[in-house]
Amino acid sequence: MAETVFAPWDDPAEKPLIRFRNVTKRFGDFTAIDDLTLDIFEREFFALLGPSGCGKTTMMRMLAGFETPSEGSIELAGSDIARVPPNKRAVNMxxxxxxLFPHLSIWDNIAFGLRRESKDKAAIAIRVEEMLKLTRLEKFARRKPHQISGGQRQRVALARSLAKAPKLLLLDEPLGALDAKLREATQFELMDIQEKTGTTFVIVTHDQEEAMTVASRIAVMDEGRVMQVATPDRIYEAPNSVYVADFIGDVNIIAGQVSASGPGAFDLTFAAGQTPVTAASDIAFSDGQTAHLAVRPEKVAIHTAKPEGVENLLSGKVLDIAYLGNLSTYHVELPGGQIIKAQTANTRRLSRRDITWEDNVWVSWTKTAGVLLEK
Incomplete structure (x- = not known):
């Protein structure tokens, strides 16, 4: 039996859990969020991604109830929550x-919110034990926060946030304080916990790899606007603008003038004396229009000898080499000064380099390897 793919955003019958409708938020003369409309569905792990100051934390604070929109509405499960105070929302942050409370044990930290709701002791104990098990903290229950590691403290905070079974959990840069290896492990733990509980998670991050790893969908933001909302693979393979292509991962951007070269194909003239490159595109461009071709480095091949019969073949000189263990990225300068990055996987141990600095090489990519963008 084929596994059903989780994609409620593609189903017109699905109602979103969260709806931002034309939301604007101003602080004095400064517009932090600019006429934003966005849907987030139940059981999603949704990432708000963007540089500092793009408005992602303001959006989260409005969901939590710490800020109110200047204009527009925010709905949670069909009700407008703009005037609902933070402690009355089915939302946790x-x-x-x-x-964490330093003087309380891990057990008491997790129980804190439940006790304030004056639930009976037996029910609290059952729920705390469930949360300890979920976050694999059973054997640390009696310790204080300073007696456990950063990664474990992160899980305590998560257990405490989930104890009250919120409809929505907001995570503000939750892994910022962890080192790289622990971050990676914790990302998978977060995904696992989110799946087990079925809680909708909205995470704010400026770390593109984190967003790509954990999220069902990503909203890429800039200056209070959402530039694109899509699944991680669509954001990477089919960005809708140079900004999104450039923000996610490494990319070559070649700007030039396009002219039609066949059905759904265009030639891009990008430098005097250079052969135009060809790109396939579903977007109709007019002849002479300025366009940008975005090509990922791993889709660019590098050759030491001129190959026969390949598309978009350009000659250049190796300017720089970044050796990343599993990958090598070659920065190749074309005669007009444009730099093209080509990436190769290091599948075997390098005893010597085939390609080194100052070498004359050829780079190529297929006409479907890149995305032709209008803006």
């Missing part, structure tokens, strides 16, 4: 600092 996990802060970057984790904000």
């Amino acid at each position: 996990m802060f970057q600092s984790y904000a």
Whole structure:
């Protein structure tokens, strides 16, 4: 039996859990969020991604109830939540600092919110034990926060946030304080916990790899606007603008003038004296229009001898080599000064380099390897 793919955003019958409708948020003369409309569905792991100051934390604070929109509405499960105070929302927020109580044990930290709701002791104990098990912290229950590691404290904060079974959990840069290896492990833990609980997670991050790893969909933001909302693979393979292509991963951007060269294909003239490159595109461009071709380095092949019968073949000189263990990225300068990055996988141990600095090489890519963008 084929596994059903989780994609409620493609189903017109699905109702979103969260709806931003024409939301604007101003602080004095500064517009932090600019006429934003966005849907987030139940059980999604949704990432708000963008540089500092793009408005992602403001959006999260409005969901949590710490800020109210200047214009527009925010709905949670069909109800407008603009005037609902933070403690009355079915929303919990996990802060970057984790904000644990240092004098309370891990067990009591997790129980804190439940006790404030004056649930009976037996029910609290059952729920805390469930949360300890979910976050694999059973054997640390009696310890204080300073007696456990950063990664474990992160899980305590998560357990405490999930204890009250919120409809929505907001995570503000939750892995910012962890080192790279632990971050990676914790990303998979977060995904696992999110799947087990079925809670909708919205994460704010400026780390593109983190967003690509954990999210069902990503909203790439810039200056208070959402530039594109899509699944990680669509954002990477089919960005809708140079900004999104450039923000996610490494990319070559070649700007020039296009002219039609056949059905759904265009020639891009990008430098005097250079052969135009060809790109396939579903977008109709007019002749002479300025366009940008975005090609990922791993889709660019590098050759030491001139190959026969390949598309988009350009000659250049190796300017720089970045050796990343599993990959090598070659920066190749074309005669007009344009730099093209080509990436190769290091599948065997390098005893010597075939290609080194100052070498004359050829780079090529297929006409379907890149995305032709209008803006």
